[in-house]
Each structure stands twice: as C-alpha cells, then as structure tokens.
Amino acid sequence: MGVSREKVFNDFSAWYNDVIEQAGIIDKRYPVKGMLVWRPYGLRIVRAIEKIIREEVEKTGHQEVLFPVLIPEDEFNKEAEHIEGFGNQVYWVTHTGETPLEKRLLLRPTSETAIYPVYALWIRSHKDLPLKLYQIVPVFRYETKHTRPIIRQRELSHFFEAHTAHASPEQAEAQILEDVEIMGVLCEKLCIPFLCHRRPDWDKFAGAVYSIGVDTILPDGRVLQIGGIHNYLQNFAKPYNITYETEDGGHEYVYQTTYGMSERLLASLIALHGDDHGLVLPPQIAPVQVVVIPILYKDQNQEKILEQVETCKKKLLSGGLRVEVDTREDRPGSKFYDSELRGIPIRLEIGPRDVKLGQVVVVRRDTLERVATPVNNLLDGVRKTMDDMTRDMREKAWRTVRDRVRKVGGLDEAVRELETGGGIVQVEWCGSETCGHRLEDETGASVLGLPYPEQPTPLNSCVVCRSKSKHVVSLAKTY
Amino acid sequence: MGVSREKVFNDFSAWYNDVIEQAGIIDKRYPVKGMLVWRPYGLRIVRAIEKIIREEVEKTGHQEVLFPVLIPEDEFNKEAEHIEGFGNQVYWVTHTGETPLEKRLLLRPTSETAIYPVYALWIRSHKDLPLKLYQIVPVFRYETKHTRPIIRQRELSHFFEAHTAHASPEQAEAQILEDVEIMGVLCEKLCIPFLCHRRPDWDKFAGAVYSIGVDTILPDGRVLQIGGIHNYLQNFAKPYNITYETEDGGHEYVYQTTYGMSERLLASLIALHGDDHGLVLPPQIAPVQVVVIPILYKDQNQEKILEQVETCKKKLLSGGLRVEVDTREDRPGSKFYDSELRGIPIRLEIGPRDVKLGQVVVVRRDTLERVATPVNNLLDGVRKTMDDMTRDMREKAWRTVRDRVRKVGGLDEAVRELETGGGIVQVEWCGSETCGHRLEDETGASVLGLPYPEQPTPLNSCVVCRSKSKHVVSLAKTY
Numbered sequence: 001m002g003v004s005r006e007k008v009f010n011d012f013s014a015w016y017n018d019v020i021e022q023a024g025i026i027d028k029r030y031p032v033k034g035m036l037v038w039r040p041y042g043l044r045i046v047r048a049i050e051k052i053i054r055e056e057v058e059k060t061g062h063q064e065v066l067f068p069v070l071i072p073e074d075e076f077n078k079e080a081e082h083i084e085g086f087g088n089q090v091y092w093v094t095h096t097g098e099t100p101l102e103k104r105l106l107l108r109p110t111s112e113t114a115i116y117p118v119y120a121l122w123i124r125s126h127k128d129l130p131l132k133l134y135q136i137v138p139v140f141r142y143e144t145k146h147t148r149p150i151i152r153q154r155e156l157s158h159f160f161e162a163h164t165a166h167a168s169p170e171q172a173e174a175q176i177l178e179d180v181e182i183m184g185v186l187c188e189k190l191c192i193p194f195l196c197h198r199r200p201d202w203d204k205f206a207g208a209v210y211s212i213g214v215d216t217i218l219p220d221g222r223v224l225q226i227g228g229i230h231n232y233l234q235n236f237a238k239p240y241n242i243t244y245e246t247e248d249g250g251h252e253y254v255y256q257t258t259y260g261m262s263e264r265l266l267a268s269l270i271a272l273h274g275d276d277h278g279l280v281l282p283p284q285i286a287p288v289q290v291v292v293i294p295i296l297y298k299d300q301n302q303e304k305i306l307e308q309v310e311t312c313k314k315k316l317l318s319g320g321l322r323v324e325v326d327t328r329e330d331r332p333g334s335k336f337y338d339s340e341l342r343g344i345p346i347r348l349e350i351g352p353r354d355v356k357l358g359q360v361v362v363v364r365r366d367t368l369e370r371v372a373t374p375v376n377n378l379l380d381g382v383r384k385t386m387d388d389m390t391r392d393m394r395e396k397a398w399r400t401v402r403d404r405v406r407k408v409g410g411l412d413e414a415v416r417e418l419e420t421g422g423g424i425v426q427v428e429w430c431g432s433e434t435c436g437h438r439l440e441d442e443t444g445a446s447v448l449g450l451p452y453p454e455q456p457t458p459l460n461s462c463v464v465c466r467s468k469s470k471h472v473v474s475l476a477k478t479y
Numbered sequence: 480m481g482v483s484r485e486k487v488f489n490d491f492s493a494w495y496n497d498v499i500e501q502a503g504i505i506d507k508r509y510p511v512k513g514m515l516v517w518r519p520y521g522l523r524i525v526r527a528i529e530k531i532i533r534e535e536v537e538k539t540g541h542q543e544v545l546f547p548v549l550i551p552e553d554e555f556n557k558e559a560e561h562i563e564g565f566g567n568q569v570y571w572v573t574h575t576g577e578t579p580l581e582k583r584l585l586l587r588p589t590s591e592t593a594i595y596p597v598y599a600l601w602i603r604s605h606k607d608l609p610l611k612l613y614q615i616v617p618v619f620r621y622e623t624k625h626t627r628p629i630i631r632q633r634e635l636s637h638f639f640e641a642h643t644a645h646a647s648p649e650q651a652e653a654q655i656l657e658d659v660e661i662m663g664v665l666c667e668k669l670c671i672p673f674l675c676h677r678r679p680d681w682d683k684f685a686g687a688v689y690s691i692g693v694d695t696i697l698p699d700g701r702v703l704q705i706g707g708i709h710n711y712l713q714n715f716a717k718p719y720n721i722t723y724e725t726e727d728g729g730h731e732y733v734y735q736t737t738y739g740m741s742e743r744l745l746a747s748l749i750a751l752h753g754d755d756h757g758l759v760l761p762p763q764i765a766p767v768q769v770v771v772i773p774i775l776y777k778d779q780n781q782e783k784i785l786e787q788v789e790t791c792k793k794k795l796l797s798g799g800l801r802v803e804v805d806t807r808e809d810r811p812g813s814k815f816y817d818s819e820l821r822g823i824p825i826r827l828e829i830g831p832r833d834v835k836l837g838q839v840v841v842v843r844r845d846t847l848e849r850v851a852t853p854v855n856n857l858l859d860g861v862r863k864t865m866d867d868m869t870r871d872m873r874e875k876a877w878r879t880v881r882d883r884v885r886k887v888g889g890l891d892e893a894v895r896e897l898e899t900g901g902g903i904v905q906v907e908w909c910g911s912e913t914c915g916h917r918l919e920d921e922t923g924a925s926v927l928g929l930p931y932p933e934q935p936t937p938l939n940s941c942v943v944c945r946s947k948s949k950h951v952v953s954l955a956k957t958y
Contacts, residue, residue: 029600030593031551032584037597040542040612047543063519064526068634069548069586069617070570072510088576091549093586096621097567105511107548107572107586114509118516121508133519138548138617142575155547 002367002396003275005219012220016271017149023279023342025270026149034147034154041342042266044287046158049265050136052189052285053160056182062132062162067114069138070105076113078239085206086110089141107140110260112207115163116240123254125245126167130175134162134259150267151224151479162259165242172231172255176212179229179259180452183214190269191282191394192216193401194226195424197449197474200436205230205258212452214261215476217401218271221422223448223476226264232256272397273366279343280366282393283386288324290316290382291339295332295351304355312348312360312378319379340365345389346382364389407472411442411463414475418445424476426451428469430462438464439475448474481846481875482754484698491699495750496628502758502821504749505628513626513633520821521745523766525637528744529615531668531764532639535661541611541641546593548617549584555592557718564685565589568620586619589739591686594642595719602733604724605646609654613641613738629746630703630958641738644721651710651734655691658708658738659931662693669748670761670873671695672880673705674903676928676953679915684709684737691931694955696880697750700901702927702955705743711735751876752845758822759845761872762865767803769795769861770818774811774830783834791827791839791857798858819844824868825861843868845875886951890921890942893954897924903955905930907948909941917943918954927953 007015020026025042038046054064070093077083091107094100108114115133123131139159143152162179166172180196187194194216204211205228214227237243237253246252273280283289294309296302309325316323324344326335332349339347349361349370359372364385373381404423408414417425425445429435436447442464450471462469486494499505504521517525533543549572556562570586573579587593594612602610618638622631641658645651659675666673673695683690684707693706716722716732725731752759762768773788775781788804795802803823805814811828818826828840828849838851843864852860883902887893896904904924908914915926921943929950941948 027597027600029597030547031554031596032547032549035547035549037547038545040544043543043545064522065519066517066522066636068509068511068514068516068636069619070511070514070634075510090576091572091584092574093570094573095571097569105570117510118506118508121506140548155549157545157547 003277005275007276008219008271008274012218012271015274015276019274019278019341020149020270025266028149032154034143034152036149036153038157041287045266045281045285046263048285048287049190050158050160052186053136053261056185057134057162060132060178060182061130062134062164064135065133066135066137067108067111067118069108071108071111071114073104073106075117076106078113079207079236081235082112082207086141089143091140091142108137109139109141110159111135111137111139111161111163112236112258116236116242119163119165119254120240120242123165123242123244126247129165129167129244129254130171131165132162132175133164134160136160148479150263150270153263156262158263160259160261164257164259165237165254166256167244167246167252167254169233169255172233172257175257176229176231179257180212180214182259183227183229186265188394189282189284190265191390191397192226192265192269192272193394193398195401195405195474196229196452198452198454199449200433200447202433202436203447203449207232207235209233209235213448215424215448216268216272217404217423217476218268218479221404221477223424223446223478224264224268224271225478226261226268228258228260230258230260232258272400273393274343277337277368278341280393281343281345282390283345284390286343286345287322288342288344289322289386290324290346290348291335291344292323292325292348292350293332293335293339294325294327295349297352300352301355305350305352308350308355308360308375312350312375315375315379316382319383321379321382340368345386348382366393405474409463411439414463415443418443418475418477422477424448424474426472426474427463428459428461429471429473430465430467431470432462432465435462435464436473439473443475444477445475446478448476448478450474482756484754486755487698487750487753491697491750494753494755498753498757498820499628499749504745507628511633513622513631515628515632517636520766524745524760524764525742527764527766528669529637529639531665532615532740535664536613536641539611539657539661540609541613541643543614544612545614545616546587546590546597548587550587550590550593552583552585554596555585557592558686558715560714561591561686565620568622570619570621587616588618588620589638590614590616590618590640590642591715591737595715595721598642598644598733599719599721602644602721602723605726608644608646608723608733609650610644611641611654612643613639615639627958629742629749632742635741637742639738639740643736643738644716644733645735646723646725646731646733648712648734651712651736654736655708655710658736659691659693661738662706662708665744667873668761668763669744670869670876671705671744671748671751672873672877674880674884674953675708675931677931677933678928679912679926681912681915682926682928686711686714688712688714692927694903694927695747695751696883696902696955697747697958700883700956702903702925702957703743703747703750704957705740705747707737707739709737709739711737751879752872753822756816756847757820759872760822760824761869762824763869765822765824766801767821767823768801768865769803769825769827770814770823771802771804771827771829772811772814772818773804773806774828776831779831780834784829784831787829787834787839787854791829791854794854794858795861798862800858800861819847824865827861845872884953888942890918893918893942894922897922897954897956901956903927903953905951905953906942907938907940908950908952909944909946910949911944914941914943915952918952922954923956924954925957927955927957929953
C-alpha cells in the first residue's frame, strides 16, 4: 500500500525538478549556470544529514579540519594523473582587482592538493598515524556534462571529504572497509539502498590506485554515484613528500585513502522515496517531524480544539520531537497539501469530533494511512508510527533497487534489459580493458565495475570475447 | 587573583601568534599568504560559537540559507558605492581550464550582490516581509593591510551575514536595535565586552546609509571591530529592483539591513582572556570542559585511582558535560601544562591521597585555584565552579575594557592618552567631516564614531575648531 508514484516513474526528471523547487529545497534561478541557492527548508535537511555524517565519522576517530578554498598552481601541479583528471574542470583566479596575480590560484575541485602539503608538515612519526581528518566544504568543478540541481552542480555546496594517512598498505585497506561500513550505517539511517563497485581502471579517481564507487538506482533506471572511496597508497605521498619515521628510525612514505560524499545523498533520498504528492522524508532527518493541523469550523467550539492542539504539541516537544503547528489562515485541505509536498513524516489532524473522543488522527506520510490515536497515548503512538515508517521506507526502497539488479547471459540480452528495465545489468567478463570498452560501446552503458566486496560465483565465459571469464561486472546508464 | 598576563600585555602580538598555533587552533603555514588551516581543536571552538550564533538569530526569526561563492560581474556592478568599496579587493575568476569565461566571476567579498537579485524574485508582497535570512560562509578579500591570523585574513572561513528586508524604514531601524541586542546576548555568553559606535560617514560600509561598528579593545590597546550592523534603507533595493506590493496594491522598494560577524569573535576572546599559560576558554564554548588527570605512582595502587577517574568521568558525562580523561603516557606536570595551554576550564587531579579521602582536586583555569571536592558532590561542585569562572571572566574583561575608555578635554591630551594608555579616548566634536579628519591626522588614530546608542552629555566645544560641540566621539588605534 502506498501513494501513487506514477509521475515519479513516468517522467522522473520533470517530477524531480518540480518537487525540489516547490517543496522549498533549492532555487535554481541563481544567475550562474550550474550553481543554485539553498533555501531554508532544504538547508535544514542538509544540516540534519551532515549531523549524522559527523557523528558516524567521529565515532570512527575522524576529526574535522578546514582548509582554504584557494590552491596555488604549483601545489596543484604535483601529481600528474590528478592534473589530467581535473585540469579541464578548474576555475582559475588570475586577478585581484585589476592586478594580475603573480601565481595563479584555483578553486578546489577536491582538496588533495591543498591538504597534502600540510600533511607533509604534520606527519613526522609513526605516532602521528593513523591521521584521519575530514571537512565539509564547497568545491568547484566546471562540469561540461548536462548540469542538474543537486545531482551535478558546478559548485557542490556541501562536499564531504575524509583524508587518511596510514603506516602500512594493510591499514589503508582496512580504512576502505571501514568507509564502506560507515556508508552502511549512514544509508540505513537515510533509508538509501546502495551497492558498491570497484570501478574499472579507466574510471577510477584521478590519482587513485583503485576506487570504490557507491551507487544507487534512481526511479528512471539510471545509476547515481553517491559516494567514492579511494585507495591512493603512496601515489600522493611521493610527490607531496609525506613521510614518517618508523619505530626503528627509518623513513617511509605514508599510505593514503579518501572518502567523498555530497548532496547527492539528499538527491537520492528525494528520488527514491518521493511520490506524486511530493517529498517523503525519513523521520530522522525531517526538519519538522510532526505537523499539527487544527480543523476549525466557524460554529463550533474552536477554543477546545486549539487547547487540544497545544496539549499535543507540548507532549511531542517533551519527547524531543520537532513539531510545528500550522496556524495559518487557510483551508485544512491546503495545509494537508503543503505538509505532503514538504514530506513531513507525521500529520496530526484535530477536529471537533476528535476533541469529543479525546483522540487525534495520526497520518503517516509514506502511506497516508490515518489512525485515530488516544491523546494520552500520543507520544508512544507517534514514535511507533515513525519507526514503522522508517523501516517500511527502507525495506521498500531496498526491494525496488534490488529488483533492478539482474544477471544476464549475453550481450544482446544486456542491451535489451538496459533498454527496457534500466537499472544494473550484470554480465560475465574476462577482465580485459578491450572487452570492457566493447561492453560500453555495444550497450551504450557504463561499466560500473565489480561488485564490492566481490562475491564468489561459478563463472563461464566473457560475453564479449568468449574466453574464460574472471568476474561478474555491472553495467548501467549513469548520471 | 589570577595567573600572570605579563607576556600578553608586554608583547601581545608574539604571545597571540604563539598561543593560537601551540594550542592547536590554526596552522599558518598554508602556502597562500593570508589564508590558514583550521585545526581540529580550533574548529571545535568555532563550531561552538556558531551554534550560539545560530540559536540566537533563529530565536529572533532568522532562517539559514546558502548562496553560491561565485558572483557574476554584471550583478556585482549594480551598486556604485559598493563597487568602489570592494572592487580593489576582489578575486576574479577568469578561466575554466585554459578557456576564458565569457562573463568573469568573482569570489564573494560579502554577499549583497549574490543575494539581492534573488530577493527580487522572492519578495512579492507585504506578506513576504520582513524577510530575515542569514548564512555562515567563506568570503574573500584581497586585504592590502598587514594580514594577521584569524584577525585579518584574505579568506575569512566563517563569515556570518544576516540580510533582512522590511516594509518601512522604522522596521529597518528596529532591526538594527534587535541586532545590537543579539550582540549583547552573544557577547555575554562569550565573555566579550564590547562598545557600539555609529561610524562616521567616511568609514561606513560601502553602500550603507549608516553603519554601527561593534568594537572591543585588545590587550595591546588597539581596537578590534568584531561586528558590523548596517542600515541600507533603499540603497540596494533600487539598483536590484526589490519591490513589494503594499496592502493597498501599490508598489514600493523594500528597506534593508545587514549584520556581519566573523572569527574575530574567537580572536577577541582568546586575546581578552588568555594568560601566560595559554588559552582560557569560557566553559560554554570549550570543546573539552573538564579534563581528568590521574596522578599515578609506580608503587601505589594505580587501579583504585583509575577506578575513581572512571567514576568521576561518568558522573560528569551524566550531567551533559564534555569530559576527557588524559591517559597518555606522560608526566602529570606535562599534562597540566597542556590542559592550561588549551584553556580547558576545569582540571580534575586524582592521586593516591584523594582516593583515600574520597575527594578530587578541582582546578579552575582562570585563577588556577585548587579546591578539594568530595566525589559525591562532584557534579554540583564542577558546575558551580564553571558558573563562577564564567561570571568572573566576564566581569574582569569588562573592567579591563571599561578602564581603557576615558574622556579627555583637549587634543594634546588625547594624543598623549592614546600614546601611553591606548584604548579608546573620547573628545568633544562639532560633527564636521573636516574636524573629523583633523582629529585623525593629529592623533594618528581613527575616529570610531559616536557611541551608540548616543548618551546625552553636557557639551562644551569641539577640540579641533572650538565651535559649539555636538557629540562625544571615540578615537582609537585600530586593527
């Protein structure tokens, strides 16, 4: 049971663009292409997500730092692959006032080249390791692909990036696993299903030894990457000269990893849970968890109703819930419409009949089910409804995503499946880059990489070259 | 009673630069002049200050938004005074990759010109007013004056700016008063004494009708502006075409104000409270409020001590305090040194004798007074000590600043007082700009402006031209 998602599935792009503006998440009319304004309601959701991210990464020993937005050209130019990957996307600052700068500065597209010169100063001894720091900052990438609000911006306003340094490759590897676990905890709270893939070499992060992409599937069947976890080993430590003194007095380069996430977490939870009435927000991150709407009639005893509204509000506040009473001069119907558009998890309706019966009508946003609840059991009732809703949202989203991942036996079938059902189609692959590119060319999709961690599966032959296959590989049309 | 502040007063600049680096607030070795790295401990203090700011401004109905860092040149060029004031300090983005941009972009030095084109879209009717929004963001100013960590940066990492729009000049004026009140609440919590001045016309914010500067006096006798409150009336509404429909269907330009603050709040509380041992942090914003240090001897029963440490930690945590146990392998003396450097408000020392007596030694950071406290009264004892400390810090800082404000009768005396005692020297003034500039030239100090709100005082004659004076005006050497 649930509210119709016809519009979401039939024309995802139009639905998405509408709902993020109408629900007050962002305004895309800012006069620079690919940059947008975060409105109060949207920003409150972002802050709630950030709070969860901070809690989770701090539990695992990460500390927050803040590096400047501007990076000097010579620091940026130290790691060759990184320059190649980001060079064309860089915004260059060349002047202050009308005076040319002696040394050009760039706006960070990501912060490796800002942070690592300072890591070279901070890390001296094995006692300084592991070093686990993160920041949440705006980054700037001149995207040439089609921009799309929150999903692909030229200014990403809230880019999370963790940068760790370790004494051994094993510890760096363990960090990658910890990052995947953190993603699991986050996505459980945010009700976002995800799959990890070890990206093919031709699609790894610029400068990484390997990259794990964290992917989800949007309602239009295209895959959105919502996180990136990268093992650099010593690729940056060498050009940036980040060394440490080992216990026996030698000197070694550190081993590094990074972990990146962005507002795409918000975009995907909007896309995965929204319906034809608007947003559906998981209670944990909803800026307003409960909206109370008095149903007033002119001839009835309005005072009693408003009293009951006040009682309910106090009860819920005392339980630490985020509550709003909608006292605007407007029809109840229009208030219902609003609360649904904004995705408020719980709506309480209180009318003359409810006052008589000492009850409240509790409406949960995901199903719009209405349950009359005695006022003296309100707090427990609302809490339980929020828990049920969270669990159901999580399970339903996981089912939807899981149903869109399937393995097929041949290339033609893969093309057909991608065309009709979208999502992720898996085939067997010999592992060669030539066959990988052929896969992409023939299907018009991207190779997401190998499911991570890789599952042991009985294998036959590569769908391209028919030689013995080594892996199951995922294909999808991507954002 | 208190700890020596000899170093603070004798060579403030050296003391300040040392303490902010050694206590782990910032690192100034970032390879771009005037930009710095916020280290974990410093950033936690900044976040605590931001939390207070957010609470206070949201109480008064402000909502948080987030606008892009980059502003298109044509939007920036709409208000003439504003361009003149900021034009030379602007960082220009001219290229992406190697391709010149069609339209140059600038890094916001402040966000009027980013926000107001969007206000023109958001504000339609008198029902949309007042509009009270704020953001906390990095801003960029190519300062040509001597830069100084946290005090004068080319990237201000945490710039608070509130932008309000109103239906009448009276409401804009009332907003200015509300802003001054908010500053009062903030500064009470942060234990920062301040004075407001209505800046002279030649020193108001670029584009404002008038500006209120919020000033404090650092230990070297120089004044630091820690906030700016500006009434624009319709100066921006006209070029940005921000109008609203009045109740009777007419159209009018809105009246606007802004309120700015930055990390200087942190700089000033470090400067006003620090002593020769290091930082002294007001308990409310200290990342660690209580550090517990076990005093262990080899031959004694260490287990009992560690048990008592654990008991105390739990008690304090249960009271919601931020507690850290210093379990590093190090001498207690070195741990004391560290806790004082970092300004942790309360230190608990627990040794063999304390275990025997069921007590703990509570040391408060501002006075280093040591008081033995029974374990079963620990939480109340620590809370009371923190309250006493906050009150004493606030009062002491206010006394110090108040003592450095004095009125003198003539120009020579003003010069002498500024030379010897620094701080703020007040004289009588006719109000003419000519005499104002003469005051600055003769004293080598800046005119801070008229104390705000202005106090009625019996007046004689202007210390420059000897004509009838109209105001008492403040002079000071400034940062």
